[in-house]
Amino acid sequence: MKPVTIIEGTAVPLDRSDVDTDQIIPSDWLKRVEKTGFEKGLFSEWRDDKNFILNNEDYAGACILIAGPNFGTGSSREHAVWAIQQAGFDAVISPRFGPIFKNNATKNGLVPIEIDSHLGNQLLHEVGQNPDLHFVIDIAQRSVEVPQLGLAIEFELEGSVQDRFLKGLDDISITLNNVEAIKDFETSRGEWLPSQNSI
Amino acid sequence: MGRTLSQKIWDHHVVRSGNDLPDLLYIDLHLIHEVTSPQAFDGLRLNGRKVRRPDLTVATEDHNVPTENIDQPIEDEVSLKQIQTLRNNADEFGITNYPMGDPNQGIVHVIGPELGLTQPGMTVVCGDSHTSTHGAFGALAFGIGTSEVEHVLATQTLPQPKQETMSITINGQLPSGSSAKDVVLAVLAEVGTGGGIGAIAEFRGPVVESLSMEGRMTLCNMAIEFGAKAGLIAPDEITYEYLKGREHSPKDDQWQKAIRFWDGLRTDPDAVFDREIILDGGMITPQVTWGTNPGQVIPVSGSVPGPDAFEDPAEQEAAQRALDYMGLTPGTKMSDVAVDTVFIGSCTNSRIEDLRSAAEVIKGKKVAKGVRTLVVPGSRKVKEIAEEEGLHEIFLESGFDWREPGCSMCLAMNPDKLTVGERSASTSNRNFEGRQGRGGRTHLVSPRVAAASAIAGYFATPEEL
Numbered sequence: 072m073k074p075v076t077i078i079e080g081t082a083v084p085l086d087r088s089d090v091d092t093d094q095i096i097p098s099d100w101l102k103r104v105e106k107t108g109f110e111k112g113l114f115s116e117w118r119d120d121k122n123f124i125l126n127n128e129d130y131a132g133a134c135i136l137i138a139g140p141n142f143g144t145g146s147s148r149e150h151a152v153w154a155i156q157q158a159g160f161d162a163v164i165s166p167r168f169g170p171i172f173k174n175n176a177t178k179n180g181l182v183p184i185e186i187d188s189h190l191g192n193q194l195l196h197e198v199g200q201n202p203d204l205h206f207v208i209d210i211a212q213r214s215v216e217v218p219q220l221g222l223a224i225e226f227e228l229e230g231s232v233q234d235r236f237l238k239g240l241d242d243i244s245i246t247l248n249n250v251e252a253i254k255d256f257e258t259s260r261g262e263w264l265p266s267q268n269s270i
Numbered sequence: 271m272g273r274t275l276s277q278k279i280w281d282h283h284v285v286r287s288g289n290d291l292p293d294l295l296y297i298d299l300h301l302i303h304e305v306t307s308p309q310a311f312d313g314l315r316l317n318g319r320k321v322r323r324p325d326l327t328v329a330t331e332d333h334n335v336p337t338e339n340i341d342q343p344i345e346d347e348v349s350l351k352q353i354q355t356l357r358n359n360a361d362e363f364g365i366t367n368y369p370m371g372d373p374n375q376g377i378v379h380v381i382g383p384e385l386g387l388t389q390p391g392m393t394v395v396c397g398d399s400h401t402s403t404h405g406a407f408g409a410l411a412f413g414i415g416t417s418e419v420e421h422v423l424a425t426q427t428l429p430q431p432k433q434e435t436m437s438i439t440i441n442g443q444l445p446s447g448s449s450a451k452d453v454v455l456a457v458l459a460e461v462g463t464g465g466g467i468g469a470i471a472e473f474r475g476p477v478v479e480s481l482s483m484e485g486r487m488t489l490c491n492m493a494i495e496f497g498a499k500a501g502l503i504a505p506d507e508i509t510y511e512y513l514k515g516r517e518h519s520p521k522d523d524q525w526q527k528a529i530r531f532w533d534g535l536r537t538d539p540d541a542v543f544d545r546e547i548i549l550d551g552g553m554i555t556p557q558v559t560w561g562t563n564p565g566q567v568i569p570v571s572g573s574v575p576g577p578d579a580f581e582d583p584a585e586q587e588a589a590q591r592a593l594d595y596m597g598l599t600p601g602t603k604m605s606d607v608a609v610d611t612v613f614i615g616s617c618t619n620s621r622i623e624d625l626r627s628a629a630e631v632i633k634g635k636k637v638a639k640g641v642r643t644l645v646v647p648g649s650r651k652v653k654e655i656a657e658e659e660g661l662h663e664i665f666l667e668s669g670f671d672w673r674e675p676g677c678s679m680c681l682a683m684n685p686d687k688l689t690v691g692e693r694s695a696s697t698s699n700r701n702f703e704g705r706q707g708r709g710g711r712t713h714l715v716s717p718r719v720a721a722a723s724a725i726a727g728y729f730a731t732p733e734e735l
Contacts, residue, residue: 087591088584089463089563093702098681102334102348104308104355116704139584141464144497144563145700146681147306147399149415167464170497171399171413178417188584229431231291242417243319246425249286249294253322253427256285256296263520263528264298265387267366268325 074239143172272538306397337673376649386516405502406486450485466498561592576600619697620648637669638727
């Protein structure tokens, strides 16, 4: 994962609640064995509607996706995160995320930003009025600033996740530093536990 | 202060804690399938890593597999490549795989328990959100993404931030005709799609204790639909009875040792949950979803609500969008809504008890004219048992299709799909837009209601036939 420190740019307002991962990337796309090439799958069923916000040229080039509550609920498909990133987004702002989606996002350097639902509604409204609003997201400060609105919002990010974002750390390497502890643990497991070696 | 069941299992699996890092949990069983694993194996190869414990890793093919003509090559080339990739990866890394047609093949959340691989007190993960199913055995089981699949393959552990605890108590006794599916839909109606986010939910109370293992699996399966990290139920005699004698269950003196350990897997009487939900089971009638998220639930005897039934503006807007997508008018009685397709299957409701309960409803009756019907057993073993019991004949005589095991129309990754505007009564777990096929309209129900709706041609309970 590459380090993520500052995200700067415009945002697109996806004013819907309960956007599940089946909408973010429909299941047909999940048959692929690659990790790239998912950008065209992003919201592919909604994109047929010419009025869909992601088809609006005014928002082309946005790098922040603002959504209603319960974004990324449902299926564990990490393809949803890959599709959002590959379509050019670096952060998603929502009052509440589906837990697996949120976790997947942090593993790939897509920043999930949870904010109060009133603020969320305000941002959806403001960005809906003005596609050129400029956002600055600072991971070290855990802040979102929108200078044109005079807004500075702090958000929560678990310390270890923040650290991984800032340093671009890979979870597996961190865990492998504990290989002795893992070996020790393995000696204490119940003898009855199932194993493919035991039949 | 006492600990809850999930806290006990958690504590028992901590490999390392502290240093401002989340707890590192050991994983006892890693289930994999073709859809969420290929990129994880690629990651291992890229970094020159091995699978740490192939003996604790089991694969099967379920999401993509066709449910007809499985002796023929898979026609969809992209699906075929994905299946072939899983087989190659399993070979390369020394992992047991149950391929299409194998006696042990089936939906990953059906075969784990069936083979005795899922046991009380274990940690179980899979790159699939419905891994919560295995919590029915008093295991801590949760779905993970592909990065985490790679992590578990490489280390047999996962760093996990602590979760809140949630108790969902179902008191009283279910009315006859209601099932575990109706209970979990009623819970969803109560807490909504976000009500469990950040928590591990333990299902408790007399109704839960009286459920069979199949029913408990249905209940835990849909814990993810209200956002819970996991759902689980304390093991008891019903659990032990189910496990005894299964292929991977402990044998002889190991069985006795295991039972002694499992008996301690209960929430302490003085433990305090962070969140508590209590429902009266006696009030839970057969349920059906009307909208496009699994929290949009009403009784089958009810009518489609309008947006004004909701206070929250976001929910009002979601309701209006759902009504438009589903092609429903507020005030319409569900019993007046015609059904095009009935799907009995999925990791929620494809086990033998589900098939028995559906067969009981349709025995001697014919499917309504024009209704398409599929029964997709959860595994080859379920299919075999059903055929030994003659259930397939009951289904076939009524006019149902009797298919080969797999995920099938639950998520439409194989050829079983709804077409645009087609309306289904489905025993699966998600009524999202397009979930069962682009433009398809899904209503989630129990196997009994699905069966009755196939006969009636509109949403119905068996009692109305």
